[in-house]
Amino acid sequence: MSQVYNFSAGPAMLPAEVLKQAQEELLSWQGLGTSVMEISHRSPEFLAVAQESERDLRDLMAIPDNYTVLFMHGGGRGQFAAVPLNLAAKGQRAMHLVSGSWSKASVVEASKYIQADSADIRFERDGTIGASLDMMPELSTDTAFVHYCPNETVDGIELFGVPQTDKTIVADMSSNILSRPVNVADYGVIWAGAQKNIGPSGLSVVIVRSDLLGSPQADTPVILDYTAAANNESMFNTPPTYSWYLSGLVFKWLKQQGGVAAVEAINRQKAELLYECIDASALYNNRIAAENRSRMNVVFQLADESLNAEFLAQAKDNGLHALKGHRSVGGMRASIYNAMPLIGVQTLVEFMREFERTKG
Ligand SMILES: *Cc1c(COP(=O)(O)O)cnc(C)c1O
Numbered sequence: 001m002s003q004v005y006n007f008s009a010g011p012a013m014l015p016a017e018v019l020k021q022a023q024e025e026l027l028s029w030q031g032l033g034t035s036v037m038e039i040s041h042r043s044p045e046f047l048a049v050a051q052e053s054e055r056d057l058r059d060l061m062a063i064p065d066n067y068t069v070l071f072m073h074g075g076g077r078g079q080f081a082a083v084p085l086n087l088a089a090k091g092q093r094a095m096h097l098v099s100g101s102w103s104k105a106s107v108v109e110a111s112k113y114i115q116a117d118s119a120d121i122r123f124e125r126d127g128t129i130g131a132s133l134d135m136m137p138e139l140s141t142d143t144a145f146v147h148y149c150p151n152e153t154v155d156g157i158e159l160f161g162v163p164q165t166d167k168t169i170v171a172d173m174s175s176n177i178l179s180r181p182v183n184v185a186d187y188g189v190i191w192a193g194a195q196k197n198i199g200p201s202g203l204s205v206v207i208v209r210s211d212l213l214g215s216p217q218a219d220t221p222v223i224l225d226y227t228a229a230a231n232n233e234s235m236f237n238t239p240p241t242y243s244w245y246l247s248g249l250v251f252k253w254l255k256q257q258g259g260v261a262a263v264e265a266i267n268r269q270k271a272e273l274l275y276e277c278i279d280a281s282a283l284y285n286n287r288i289a290a291e292n293r294s295r296m297n298v299v300f301q302l303a304d305e306s307l308n309a310e311f312l313a314q315a316k317d318n319g320l321h322a323l324k325g326h327r328s329v330g331g332m333r334a335s336i337y338n339a340m341p342l343i344g345v346q347t348l349v350e351f352m353r354e355f356e357r358t359k360g
Contacts, residue, residue: 100152130289
């Protein structure tokens with residue numbers, strides 16, 4: 001089989017080394033004669049996986065001791081509900097900063113449970129679009145938290161700062177967790193659906209400052225209840241064990257790469273290479289303001305959109321898969337998460353230059 005680079009936004013590619021190890025261990029894990037999928041989550045063997053994966057994540061992100069790490073069900077949208085249910089009283093206010101599609105979607109879900117205020121922090125400037133945390137609105141005193149999305153997966157907009165407020169900050173890091181160092185202590189909650197930068201879909205990782213636990217709304221479904229999860233080592237009900245195990249392998253892989261700072265350096269290099277190619281071209285165009293250009297999801301349009309289908313078909317023939325942009329924005333999107341090697345982006349850039357040369 002020839003080499004394929006998978007630019008899918010999510011579920012996204014996993015490190016080849018991780019998949020290989022999972023394959024080798026599939027039928028008999030740790031010499032048990034069964035797969036890790038088939039054993040009790042309460043067995044000593046699985047408990048060791050659970051503890052080690054948490055320890056590795058804590059090391060990678062330098063998570064302080066006063067934070068609890070949860071491995072939960074329900075992916076990203078599960079957390080759109082879990083956040084308001086766990087952090088605000090019924091009808092209490094919370095502010096949602098809207099920088100793109102996912103933060104917009106979080107408001108819709110949160111408004112089922114709380115007074116979900118929102119503020120559009122997007123701007124248009126000199127033909128570019130972006131978002132700015134300086135556009136933070138005045139907050140009423142009873143605001144329980146400020147929710148934002150530091151990387152808008154669909155729009156290709158990344159926010160590199162932290163909102164300036166003394167309220168609890170909640171960050172949806174689904175598509176950029178572990179891509180660069182963050183100061184966990186700046187946040188009340190960091191959460192991420194796993195399928196972009198951690199592991200398989202369905203699992204979500206929640207890092208919550210422990211003093212925020214203890215007051216979920218009374219009718220919170222127990223599988224979304226942070227306090228119940230915390231009190232039961234994320235095993236109140238059966239956790240998604242295989243996704244958890246694979247995520248643990250990804251954490252180990254990240255440590256082998258030298259940790260988050262080392263991976264960030266490669267992520268910068270990958271993103272710069274691709275944006276340079278786009279900027280130097282007359283065919284490709286990226287409209288995101290320089291300070292908001294995502295290092296994880298690079299969106300671009302072809303000046304001649306009638307070439308889109310041919311671009312995608314030829315890319316696929318060259319082993320460059322899943323470059324089609326989200327249906328809501330069109331064009332192209334190259335998702336270049338941690339698992340995408342530099343050579344994958346170099347191959348894409350070579351292809352893009354060659355495609356432009358033949359069409360130009
Ligand atoms: C993918 C994604 C989500 C939604 O994740 P699901 O698991 O599909 O619910 C939410 N937020 C961001 C930033 C995402 O990239």
